[in-house]
Amino acid sequence: MQKGEMYVGWSTKDDVRKRGGSGGLVTSMLAAALDKKLVDAVVVLKKINEFEAVPIITSDINEVLNSAGSLHSVPSHFAKLIANRNLKVALPAKGCDVRGIIEQGKRNAINMENTFIVGLNCGGSMHPVVTREMLEVMYKIKPEDVHGEEIEKGKLIFKTKDGKENAITIDELEEKGYGRRESCRYCTIKIPTNSDIACGNWGVTGDLVGKATFVEINSEKGARLLQNAVDAGYIQVQKPDEKGVAMRTKIKGVMEGLGQKWKDKIFVPMDNRLEYFRKELEHCIDCGACKAVCPTCSCGDVSKCTEYHFRSDAYKMSMYHLVRFLHLGDACIGCGQCSDVCPVDIPLTRLYRRFANPIQLELKYEPGMDTRKPPYFEVKLNE
Amino acid sequence: MSGVAIAKTDGWEPKIVAFCCNWCSYGGADSAGMGRFQQPASARIIRVMCSGRIDPLHVFNAFLEGADAVLVTGCHIGDCHYVSGNDKTKIKYKYLENVVRELGIEKERLQLNWISASEGEKFANFIRDVTAQIKKLGPSPLKPEGVV
Numbered sequence: 224m225q226k227g228e229m230y231v232g233w234s235t236k237d238d239v240r241k242r243g244g245s246g247g248l249v250t251s252m253l254a255a256a257l258d259k260k261l262v263d264a265v266v267v268l269k270k271i272n273e274f275e276a277v278p279i280i281t282s283d284i285n286e287v288l289n290s291a292g293s294l295h296s297v298p299s300h301f302a303k304l305i306a307n308r309n310l311k312v313a314l315p316a317k318g319c320d321v322r323g324i325i326e327q328g329k330r331n332a333i334n335m336e337n338t339f340i341v342g343l344n345c346g347g348s349m350h351p352v353v354t355r356e357m358l359e360v361m362y363k364i365k366p367e368d369v370h371g372e373e374i375e376k377g378k379l380i381f382k383t384k385d386g387k388e389n390a391i392t393i394d395e396l397e398e399k400g401y402g403r404r405e406s407c408r409y410c411t412i413k414i415p416t417n418s419d420i421a422c423g424n425w426g427v428t429g430d431l432v433g434k435a436t437f438v439e440i441n442s443e444k445g446a447r448l449l450q451n452a453v454d455a456g457y458i459q460v461q462k463p464d465e466k467g468v469a470m471r472t473k474i475k476g477v478m479e480g481l482g483q484k485w486k487d488k489i490f491v492p493m494d495n496r497l498e499y500f501r502k503e504l505e506h507c508i509d510c511g512a513c514k515a516v517c518p519t520c521s522c523g524d525v526s527k528c529t530e531y532h533f534r535s536d537a538y539k540m541s542m543y544h545l546v547r548f549l550h551l552g553d554a555c556i557g558c559g560q561c562s563d564v565c566p567v568d569i570p571l572t573r574l575y576r577r578f579a580n581p582i583q584l585e586l587k588y589e590p591g592m593d594t595r596k597p598p599y600f601e602v603k604l605n606e
Numbered sequence: 607m608s609g610v611a612i613a614k615t616d617g618w619e620p621k622i623v624a625f626c627c628n629w630c631s632y633g634g635a636d637s638a639g640m641g642r643f644q645q646p647a648s649a650r651i652i653r654v655m656c657s658g659r660i661d662p663l664h665v666f667n668a669f670l671e672g673a674d675a676v677l678v679t680g681c682h683i684g685d686c687h688y689v690s691g692n693d694k695t696k697i698k699y700k701y702l703e704n705v706v707r708e709l710g711i712e713k714e715r716l717q718l719n720w721i722s723a724s725e726g727e728k729f730a731n732f733i734r735d736v737t738a739q740i741k742k743l744g745p746s747p748l749k750p751e752g753v754v
Contacts, residue, residue, distance in 0.1 A: 496710030497747050531663055538670055538750030545666045545705070552701045582704040599701060603693045 224446040224453075229468060231427055232449075232460035233435040239288055240434065245424040248436035248458055249315050249341055254287045255452035256313045262339060266301050266314035268294065273369045274351040278304055280312070295347075295372055296354040298404060300560050302518035306332040313339035313448065317348070318412035319558035322591025323518025325417060326554060329597065330521040339448050342418025342441070344425055346374065346478055347407030350563060357401035362389045406559025406572045409485040413478040414471075417592050420445030426471030428464060437463060437471060489573065490580060503574060504544055506567040509534060513561035513571050514547065519554040519590065548578045553597045555579035556590050618754075620674040620740040622649045622733070625664070627657045629687040631679035633723030643730035646737045649677070657681070658691030662702040665716065669706075672753035674746045675715045675736055679729075682720040692720070714739040715746060 224230075233246030240247045253265045267290035268276040276297045281287060301314050302323030316324060321342050328335040349357075355366040364383055371382040378390045379402070396402035415421050419442045426437035438460070440446050452458045493499060511529060514520055522528075528550065532543035557579070561571035583589065586598050626632040632653050638645060654660055657680025668676045678699060680692045699718050706716045717736060721729050 496708065498710070500709060527663060531667075536670065539748045540670065540709075542663070542666060542670065545670075546663060548709075549662050549666075549701055549705050552704055578705055578708050581708065582701060585704075586700075599697060601697060602690050603697075 224440060224450045226440055226442055226446060228440050228446075229426075229463055230438045230440075230449070230460040231431060231435050231463045231467065232438055232458050233431075235456060235459055236288070245427070245433065246431075246435040248438065249343070249422050250288060250290060251457040252341065252448060252452040253313050253315065254284050255455040255457035256339065256448055257282065257284050257287060258457070259451050259455050261448065261451050262313045262337075263311040264313075266304060266312060268297060268299065270294070273372070274354060274366065280304070280308075280310070295374065296349045296351045298348045298350060298559065298563055300516065300518050300558060302327050302333075303516065305338070306521065309334065309337075311337040313341065315341045315343055316415065316418060317343050317345040318410065318415040318417075319345075319518070319556055319591075321415045321418045322412070322556040323558060325591045325594065326519040326556065327521055329594065330519075332521045335594075339444055340415075340418040340420075341448070342415030342421040344414050344421065344423025345407075345410075346413060347403035347410065349402065350404050353401060353404075357396065361391060361396060361399065361401060364389060404559050404563070405489070405570070406557050406562065406576075409482055409489055409576075410557060411479045411482040411486070412592075413482070414439075414475050416441055418445070420448055423471075425474045426463060426467040428467040428470065437467065490577060496577075500574065501540060503569055504541060507541060507544070507569060508567060509541070509543065510566060511543075512564045512566065516560040516564050517551075518558055518560065519551070519556060544574075548575065551575045552579055552582045553586065553588055553599050554590050555583075618741070618745075619646070620648050620737060620745075621672060622675045622677060622736060622740065623668040623673040624649045624651050624677040624679060624733070625657065625660045626651050626653055627680045627687075627692075628653055628655050630681040630685070630723050631657075631719075631721040631729060634679075634721040634725050634729040637724060637726030638730040639726075641726045643727050645730040645733045648737045648740075649733045656686070656688050656691040657695040658686075658688070658693075658698075660695065660698070662698060662705070665702055665706075669711070669715075669746065669748045670750070672746070672749045674743075674749070675717070675740045677732070677736060678716075678718045679721050679732075682722055685722065711747065712743055714743060 232248045234240040234248055234251035239250055256262045257265050264280050264282050265287050266278055266280050267287050269279050270276045274296050276294055278299050301316055301320050305312055306327045321340050327333040358364055358366045362381055368383045369381050370384045373380045378392050380388055380390045382388050393402050421439045422436050427435050528543050528546040555575045557576055559572045565571055588598055635651055660678055665676050680695050683692055686692045719732055
């Protein structure tokens, strides 16, 4: 197996194949990596209920095989979890997780040689609190009755415990302010080509729909990971048909186009911006949660944004946010974690992206997409 | 605060913070004095050993404390006393400029200029031009209340 090759595969273990999303290939691949000592640990989501799951680092194969699978309403981020731990680890990651991990790698907090990133195609995730509210308002079902969810053909489907399926189109949900998180709507990385191996159900055709995963190998490490799982007998792979490959490219194009459209819609040029930023930041209580979760920040507890920020000196604007606006200029990956955790609901991702969009466009630098050094740290700008 | 309380009287003088490199523009300010080039008394000069030392944080702080304009000055590219200090200034300034512009602060309020130690006239003209521009714009929107 080599870089650039594509496969369709599934788990050989029946219960994993049935329970895991799309044939359980990712789960089995991670378990195989652990079994054959390719890695020392694996990051998986441990399910609490339909809306909540906690990421754990485990070395227990059974825990991996019993993990949550895919959940759309758990916007967790793994980059900070494995940073500064010096682990030999394999982990599943959405596009923004991958970008976060690569950015941490650039800042020497993660050893990329020892990190196997299994990229997952991602059309967007949902905020758990918003999802609960949406279920009651839009679907008219109790959040406790939900037993599984799925996205199919632009519709978000919730299955209840009595076996009923409730479907509403995502466009309709988003018009009403529910659905995907805002940062996911304008995200344009749907297939993580920056990961070691990109997996997803786009491009699976025929009888295999819903029972297999489409895999694209993006690096040597990815090839090793897949080969290891095949050799260990955990998964079975075959070549994809041309129709599937074409379909995958088409879905990717459509999704990215939609993302771009959202981007143009949200980031409209604006007059009197200072007033806008002041108004949005006026409720900030200086808790620092946005920095604590930020997957590209690796300063630690003692950092410029917090050490030089005094509430009593922040006459018109907080120094904390000014420094963050600057530092995230070339680092913001638009993952949306800061908006999620903000206790006073400041749309921080939107603010950060307002500063990051123009400079990233100007410098032609996309953080987390390759190993290029951030331009801020260069001695001389390559123009 | 859209309606700034401070009256825009004729006597109002803008406060300009000018960061000057020890090896060039600080000397430039000196030779402006020695050459008797007239310039308004609006600039407060802060000497740094190299323009590369100017952290964007210093500029933000100047604005938050009530500066109407901040000037970043250093040696001409290629003349840096520390070989590549002003190359780094250029990169930092690009980011700084982006934040300040996006924040909605007028572009005249933050300026970069390369001035050598012998260019006293250039320094005086620069201060004069900036003062005139800022006088037209009025006090900075980031100026805290009660600061003139």
